[in-house]
Amino acid sequence: MKKIGFSGTLDPITNGHMWVIGEARSLADEVLVFLSENPAKKPKFSAEERKSIIALSCAEQGWDNVQVVIVKGDYTARAAKKHGAECLIRGIRTTADFDYENLIQQTNVDVLQGAKTIFVMPPRDLGSVSSSFVKALEGPIGWNWIMKKFVPGPAYHAWVLSWLRKEWETLWDYAHADAPSIAHADQWFVRLTGSTAYGGPARHYHNLDHLVHGLCEIRVWAANTQPDPRDVDIIKQAFWFHDAEYGAVHGDVSNEEASVQLWLGSSLCHDMGDAAELIRATDHFQEAAVEHRLKDIMLSVDLAILGQDEEVYQNYARGIRQEYIHLTEAKYREQRGGALAHLRRKAEQGRLFGNAYFADQYNERAIENMTRELAQLAG
Structure with missing residues (x-):
């Protein structure tokens, strides 16, 4: 034929x-x-x-x-x-x-x-598997990880970008913004989701999936706890930018501080300081150097991936390994094992998730996941 x-x-x-x-x-x-x-x-x-x-x-x-x-x-x-x-x-x-x-x-x-x-x-x-089946998956926490199983890569990428676009437009109130403000916000959306930030080819975990998952966590947390809407916006602003600079060389400046400077340089709103301090608080290995009233929420959102089901966690672990592919296996096992041991101790002490809502949802499973990965690293 x-x-x-x-x-x-x-x-x-x-x-x-x-x-x-x-x-x-x-x-x-x-x-x-x-x-x-x-x-x-x-x-x-x-x-x-x-x-x-x-x-x-x-x-x-x-x-x-x-x-x-x-x-x-x-x-x-x-x-x-x-x-x-x-x-x-x-x-x-x-x-x-x-x-x-x-x-x-x-x-x-x-x-x-x-x-x-x-x-x-x-x-x-x-x-x-049908288009209507795939469409029905969108919404709850983890929808993106599930959808990825049922559509080819380009379709998934387009869908995730479309979802993120709606989140971005809501955050900056496109419905009531003037044309110059919308054009400016559009430029930053393209920059954050493009190849120099979350859409970069070397971003195997701190990527668009990470953005979607975190924003879903924030939305569901807000729906269940009814916080001040202004605080929700600040957390979202910080989350959009917190890993925008990741893995690059910034001299003596940390990834968190480089992301802060990117945020401050965006001029997306009048009051930038609150979200800037919140981004600085996303370093999981500093204990009290940076304080912020929303720090526990922000860190809990960022660490929620540790408490997902086993399949999602394994995909996350593989993504982290790929982001550190430049390390030898021995060096990676040493550094990753040390980081996980630190985080697991905090979970066992009830300090990994500083917010009770996230602790109830994820602490027990996070311990199970990290324990399993630590055994694999040691094997």
């Missing part, structure tokens, strides 16, 4: 969709992915954005025979035939899927004189 088509909204494309495209590649020389612009569906990403995400996802797999076509004002089955694809391929997950797709296929052929349909059944681990 020379050409085969695959159609869908693909908002976002999932690993299930990628599997179907892979099957299509085994059947034809060229795969055409048809994206229909359907305003009634109100997709999260525009057709052009989805086209880019799909192209990047296929390129990531080394698939050079997949082309993405945006269909405007036509049925995809008819458009497929016009582009030389006699067949469309569709994934069937359930009997309900088959009944629906069979009706669509009859309409495509008998009414529209369009392309016929070939049905394939995905493997069991992809049987429940």
Whole structure:
């Protein structure tokens, strides 16, 4: 077969969709992915954005025979035939899927004189993966770690950036800000999420995932404890910047102080001092050098990753190792082991999470996770 088509909204494309495209590649020389612009569906990403995400996802797999076509004002089955694809391929997950797709296929052929349909059944681990399933994951703490399992890297990156954009716009009240203020904030969003900060290629843990997780922790903590909204904003401001400078050489200046200077230089608001002092308090190995009324919250948010489920923690541990890939294995085991031993002692003494809400949520599991990693480092 020379050409085969695959159609869908693909908002976002999932690993299930990628599997179907892979099957299509085994059947034809060229795969055409048809994206229909359907305003009634109100997709999260525009057709052009989805086209880019799909192209990047296929390129990531080394698939050079997949082309993405945006269909405007036509049925995809008819458009497929016009582009030389006699067949469309569709994934069937359930009997309900088959009944629906069979009706669509009859309409495509008998009414529209369009392309016929070939049905394939995905493997069991992809049987429940759909765009609507992935969308429903967004929100609770850890949603990003779960979503990552079900979508290709470019789709995940685009989704996380979109989520962070909404958080950023809310923090700086875009709805009521003037155009120059919005433009200025936009520049800083791009800088913080780009390759010189959290989006950097060497950021294997202190990255966009870290931002999403921490901001979710702050939101859920605020919802459960009802703090002063102004304090919530200060914590968010500090969290956005606290690891913006990480792992670089700043002379005698610490990462925390370099991040403070970046924050102060941003001029994003009139009162910068409160968040600046809070960033300075994020050094986990200083005990009392920097005091701040919100320090316990900030440090608890930053350390909450230690109390996640085992799979998330293991991914975190691997990310930390990659960030310190320049260290020999022996040196890494020594330094990482020392840091973990320090943090575990604090947890055992009930001092790791200075805020009771986070201590109740995470202290016990943090001890379990760190104990397990320490045993692995010693093994």
